[in-house]
Amino acid sequence: MSTLLEVSGVSVSFDGFKAINNLSFQIGKAEMRAIIGPNGAGKTTFMDIVTGKTRPDEGRVIWGDKSVSLLKMSEAQIARAGVGRKFQRPTVFEDQTVFDNLLLALKKDRGPLPVLFYRRSAEDVDKVHALAEEIGLTDQLDRKSGELSHGQKQWLEIGMLLAQEPQLLLVDEPAAGMTPEEREHTTAILVEAAKTRAVVVVEHDMEFVRRLNCKVTVLHEGSVLAEGSLDHVTSNKDVIDVYLGR
């Protein structure tokens, strides 16, 4: 299986505090990966590095078939290259309708001029409706997204992520604030997405991780502590000590 993203030897520190310490990580083109680890382990910071929000002090981040370095690209360029991200705290455009949020995310030319002259095609509207159907927000399309519940905002952000049709989905705590049924649905969406693309999920909920049924990477103090199946890592003594045993 060819590698889509390769992170190697990456370190970053904030005011002398090493949030990421010589981290290496790889993921293939159609692979699901769960990342777990205690609070402050550096899971979100890892995503910040891949998406260009935080620049690492050292290390390499290599992307795709052409093996380009993401470190020289801007956030927008990285996103256009095919990295989509869902934030830990749901961030949607609260002042705009659910429809507009999804339309904004739809994979299309992002330049100012094409956007200025953009006209909604029936095809795009259908896509938005299909996405809304998938995330259960069909009835809310005309509602301002600021009026949605926390869980619905999570859904909307997942919908926006899918709308971008990225090759790599970075999903930070998607199930927070969701009911058990909603969690199940989220799992289904992510598993479906991972059939054709790479998906990295950060989650604290072990039940959720178990249902993803995938390889797990355990982060601790900015580096990989263990990697393997969920059963494998949960029986690892270090993991029990720093994460599970508390």
Add this chain to the structure above:
Amino acid sequence: MTDRSLFAKNPSVLIFLACLGMFTLGVTVFSEAFGSGLISTSFVKTLGKTLCLCLIALAMDLVWGYTGILSLGHFAFFGIGGYMIGMWLMYERTRDIIVTSMAGQEIPPTESEITAAIGNQIFGVVGSSEFPAIWAFSHSLTLQLILVVAVPGLLALVFGWLAFRSRVTGVYLSILTQAMTLALALYLFQNDSGLRGNNGLSGLQNLPGLDEVPQSVVSVWFLWASAAALGLGYVFSAWVVSGKFGSVLRGIRDDEARVRFLGYSVEAYKLFIFTITAVIAGIAGALYYPQAGIINPAEIAPIASIYLAVWVAIGGRGRLYGAVIGAAFVSLVSSWFTGGQVPSIPLGFYTIDWVDWWLVLLGFSFVMVTLFAPRGIGGLFDLWTGHMAPARHGQDLGPDAGSLQEQEADQ
């Protein structure tokens, strides 16, 4: 939900155009030149100038209200537009006068004698008679009209590129735009800036070659032109903000990092809107100053751009008609107060003279609007259309009730 026409999506555009048309017709019918004369020529000019201020307020609303860039420099672009048209007006009219006065001479003057005489006439006040290089195109109306849009556009492009590229945002960007304005004003104040220093350009109300047309007629012409420009500007702005582009702009205003992670180049969008609004401001200025008759560097002083922000805030930013209402209302009330027409209030121990106290009142209103009516005057229309944002006090209702409107949930 495919795209409907611009007017179907924004009924307010048609309403606005209708109001503007009726206003223009009304003023024409009561003007001295074309009607009963109820409205004096000077007031027609005031109204025409107000329309230009409304146009620049629209530009400010696009850049601030919709995109969240608090530019305190747009009056610089307005002033540049005025200077560019003023150069032609002044050159051409001085030339007319000189040619007429020299016509009586026995030996017809040569072209270079005429040019020297014009130079002497225009630059005598700053102790010079040479034409500075920036006047190279002043003989041509077409070229100067191109400069009306090109100079503000280019300045905004270069300035914006430098500022946005290094991700200067918020207060720092406002300060930077303010510094640009101040630098430009200080430069223009110098006698050797080539634009007559603090004398500025004057006599702009006289249109070259149209000496026999009275000002009462010219004033109405400019009113029409200003109304047309405002109408076009309004339709253009509505078009820009109504589609996906507007969606991106509002996204940038509310959460610019999120827009970046969707793959939009935020800097390119900011640069685009900053430049286009600078051009609109330049056009507004080019229509304003021929009605004002004079332009000098004081017009570009930083305070002017701050007023602009105040108008838009009081009118209601983030909605186009709000900006127009704010500019029209505040600038008209302001000229009423500062014109000395408002009776002073004697308090016995002190007399409130509105010429001095108007600014205090304006500042107070600004603070009040910001604190208690952030939607400004335009927000009043929401009461009428019942189009209110839910008062949710920033709280989610939770996973189950969250899909209900607040009043539904209360039931």
